[in-house]
Every structure is written in structure tokens, then in C-alpha cells.
Amino acid sequence: MDNPFRYRLFYTARQKAVTTVVVLALLAWGTVAVVRSATTPEDRSCAPGVARPAGSQECVGVAEAGDGYAFGEERLEQVAAAIGRENATLADGPYATVALLLPLTSTSAGLREKVLNELQGAFVQQYRANRQNNEVPGIRLVLANTGKDNAHWRTAVDRLKGMTGAPHHLRAVSGIATSSGAVQSAVAELTAAGIAVVGTTITADNIANAPGRQLFPGLARVSPTNxxxxxxxxxxxxxxxxxxxxxxxxxxxxxxxxxxxxxxxxxxxxxxxxxxxxxxxxxxxxxxxxxxxxxxxxxxxxxxxxxxxxxxxxxxxxxxxxxxxxxxxxxxxxxxxxxxxxxxxxxxxxxxxxxxxxxxxxxxxxALAHPDAWRARPGYRPPATGGSAAAYDEFVRALEEVSKAPAGPIGRTTLADGQAIIAYDAMAAAVRAIREATPQGADLPPVADVARQWPQVKGSLKVPGASGWICLDNYGNPYNKAVPVVRLTRGAPRFVAMAWPEGAAPSADCLPPRRP
The missing domain is CATH 3.40.50.2300 (Response regulator)
Known part of the structure; x- marks a missing residue:
């Protein structure tokens, strides 16, 4: 026997008409949804200035808002939030922005630790600089991610090149931590645009300027070359x-x-x-x-x-x-x-x-830096020149201050690898250049003038870094920079002695000799 319910629902004239209308409506709605999905670009944004490139799940670019965005990296959240809080105090200006260009989403365990320590060291210097006798401009810090293996360096660099005007006032880029072809290309693009660049841990001799080879005008480095x-x-x-x-x-x-x-x-x-x-x-x-x-x-x-x-x-x-x-x-x-x-x-x-x-x-x-390099101990007396315990101790005091509220927390900091120390010094060099380039009575320096400061960072104008004196030659390279020699042991790496490229510590005047 036929199902009476089926008969009533589908075979009366009225129900046939209703069923037809419903089916057609569903088909139309589905067609619209498919067309809209096919024609509407996928939203791949992560934050202002940051997005996921096609075929990648990494969020790359520049967190231009400077509000504590951590690129989805849990280990960076505390220090990124601290940077965001410090940036918020500068909202009324005047301020200049320094960007940290790093592979923030690297999957390498060693590099991930290095990146965290570099962010912490840079923040320590930012915090300290913004409390130096009300000097202007204030220093704002933003994070720029080049992605795993620096594969998306161009995305970040293109963003940075467009940030020199208001409201960002980008005046320098630091970080620049790995000696790779991608990093070399990034440095070339930034310096060609007139933006000052301060390398932290790049040591390759061919990512440097030299007599007769000014490939990166405006590049300074705080680490010795290989x-x-x-x-x-x-x-x-x-x-x-x-x-x-x-x-x-x-x-x-x-x-x-x-x-x-x-x-x-x-x-x-x-x-x-x-x-x-x-x-x-x-x-x-x-x-x-x-x-x-x-x-x-x-x-x-x-x-x-x-x-x-x-x-x-x-x-x-x-x-x-x-x-x-x-x-x-x-x-x-x-x-x-x-x-x-x-x-x-x-x-x-x-x-x-x-x-x-x-x-x-x-x-x-x-090593590029070590926490024991400038501290006296039985059997070891630090060199009288080339650096000082006072400069290192100033870093330690500032680190302790920002590690707790209200500035911090910033996460666990490891000093033994030297990354936080060298990033602190690179940021110090950037701050020095920005403020020295600012005309009397002005709030901001011209972009190109910041990159022209490096030849004068020497002698009595040197940067007394926590890693050692930063006395730059005319090409932006540190002259006779202190090189801590460290020994791997079963426990923590152990500082052994200070070594010098020239065989002995620099003289007190720290003036590089004439180079042919």
C-alpha cells in the first residue's frame, strides 16, 4: 500500500508547487554561496601589516601597530606584550620607530631561543633609552617577521620601506641576525632605500662594507666579522x-x-x-x-x-x-x-x-658576548680597555627592572649565549644614531641622516656596549671588537679568556687606524 504521508506531501498540486519553490530557493542559495566563495578573496590577514602568504600558514610582515602582537608564538608573548605597553606610553609622541627584523616563526630550536633573547635585549635598551633625561625622540619598537629560513624577507622589507612617514616614523632596522643570502638581500634593499640598518649577530664578511665596496650604505654591525x-x-x-x-x-x-x-x-x-x-x-x-x-x-x-x-x-x-x-x-x-x-x-x-x-x-x-667577560674573578682580571664592567652592570640592572611589573615580565632570559647582550648593544647604536641625527629643536631626524652617523661612532663618541666598546670604522664595522672565547663543558659553557682580532685590546682612544 502506498504511504499516505508521501502522497500528501509530494503529490497534491499545492504540495508540488511548494516543493518546487523550496528546491529552487535552495539551489539558488547554494549557487550564490559557491559564486561568493569563488570570487571573494580568502581573508589571510593576521594583524595590521601581517598576513599569511599564499601556500603558507606563517604570519609574516610587520606588526606595525606595535601593540604586543606575537605572531602566534607563545614563547614571545610576554616580551611582545611588554614592548606593546612601552609603545603605548609614546602615543602622544614624538617618537621614532626601530624595527626588529628576525625569523620570528623559525622552527629551529636553537634559533627560536636566540630570537627570544634578542627581543628581550632590544626591549631592555628601548626601556632604558626612553628614560634617559627625557631625550627625544622616544623610541618605539615593532617586530618584523621574515618567516622560517627568512623565506618571506621581501614581504617584511616592503612593509618597512613604506613606514618612514607618519604615523610610524621608521628610522632604523635592527635584528638582522643570520648570515644568509636572504638576509643579505634584505639588507641591500633596506640600505638602498636610505634606511639605517644595525646588524646584531651577522658575522659574514660579505655582508659588510669595505674600502672600495660600499654595497650596503648605512649598514652598521656590532659583532666582529668572521x-x-x-x-x-x-x-x-x-x-x-x-x-x-x-x-x-x-x-x-x-x-x-x-x-x-x-x-x-x-x-x-x-x-x-x-x-x-x-x-x-x-x-x-x-x-x-x-x-x-x-x-x-x-x-x-x-x-x-x-x-x-x-x-x-x-x-x-x-x-x-x-x-x-x-x-x-x-x-x-x-x-x-x-x-x-x-x-x-x-x-x-x-x-x-x-x-x-x-x-x-x-x-x-x-662568542659575540658573554656574561662573565667583564667581571673580575679569582685568576681573571678584565682588560682595562675595550669594554667595562660598569657598562655590563648597567645592562644587568636594566634587565632586572624590566623583568618584573610594571615593565615586565618578559619571560626567562638566558645570557650565556650572548644574544640578549648583543641585541641590547645593537639597539643602543640605533638609538645613538637616531638622536644624534635629530636637529636641534626638531622632534625627528631625516631618514637619510640616521644612516650617515656611523663614521663618527668611535673615540670619545664610541658606544660603551655591554659586550664591549663599539668603535666603528668608516664602513660601519666594529674595530678590534672584544671576542670572548668560550669553552663547551659538560655543564654550562665557560668563559675562558678575552681575545682580540688585533692581538691585544684597543688603546684608550679607540680610533681605528687608516685602512688602505
């Missing part, structure tokens, strides 16, 4: 080239590795041993297969009479090499490994075989 680091290590170790060899990465395009390799090669020109090569993965943070290569290289190192190994590579491969040397067959032989500032990443690396450091293996790296 060449300077290498010379400082050689002076410290009193290395005999006849008993030393080089292990280096052959992957090209990494400016840190390339220039460190070149600097070490020059030092070891008289070594009887050819360099030992390895090739890291395209992503230098990836483990790849280099651990197997280092196991074989270790056998060859044991075959030589060398007692010193210079290592030019990133921290992941450095850790693999140390682990391999810890398991070497010639345990009766003692070796010293000398390397650049990438060694600072290994202090908290859980994959480092720390027992290797007790097997006749000593690992020294050239």
Missing part, C-alpha cells in the same frame, strides 16, 4: 699551522660558512693537510647524513699529526662532529676544536654528547 673572529682565535690559541687542519662545509651560498672557511683557510695556508670536506643538507638545521661523513673524517683526523681542528660549519654539523670525535678510535690523542659563534647554540643542545668533552677533546668558540 675574519676578525678567526684572527682572534688564532691569537688566543697560538696555533701552529703545521699541526692544524680545516674541516669545512662545501655547501655554497651560506655566507657564515663560506666566509668562516675563507678566514680559516688563510690562517692555515702553511698546513700540510688538505681540508676535510662535508656537505650539509639544503636546510642546515636538518640532520641529513653528515653524521656518517664525520665518523669517517674522524678516522682521517686520527691519521694526521694535527692537534688543532678549525671547523667551518653550522651548529647542527658542529654537534655531529663533536659527537664523532668523542667516539674516535685514537682516544689517547688530545684535540682542540676552534670554531665561530655558531658554537653558542650548543650550550643547550640536548643531542650534544657532553661526555665527549671529557675525552681529551676541548671545544672553544668565538
Amino acid at each position: 675574519g676578525d673572529e678567526a684572527r682572534a682565535l688564532a691569537h688566543f690559541g697560538k696555533v701552529d699551522a703545521a699541526k692544524a687542519l680545516l674541516v669545512h662545509d662545501t655547501r655554497t651560498g651560506d655566507h657564515y660558512t663560506d666566509t668562516l672557511k675563507n678566514a680559516f683557510s688563510a690562517l692555515l695556508a702553511r698546513s700540510p693537510y688538505e681540508p676535510q670536506w662535508f656537505t650539509s643538507a639544503e636546510d642546515p638545521n636538518a640532520e641529513g647524513t653528515t653524521a656518517n661523513t664525520f665518523r669517517r673524517i674522524t678516522h682521517l683526523v686520527c691519521d694526521t699529526r694535527a692537534d688543532t681542528v678549525f671547523f667551518a660549519g653550522r651548529h647542527t654539523q658542529l654537534r655531529q662532529f663533536i659527537n664523532a670525535l668523542g667516539a674516535r678510535g685514537c682516544k689517547e690523542r688530545r684535540f682542540t676544536v676552534l670554531t665561530g659563534d655558531e658554537g653558542s647554540y650548543l650550550g643547550a643542545d640536548p643531542q650534544l654528547d657532553r661526555s665527549a668533552l671529557e675525552e681529551g677533546l676541548t671545544v672553544h668558540y668565538a
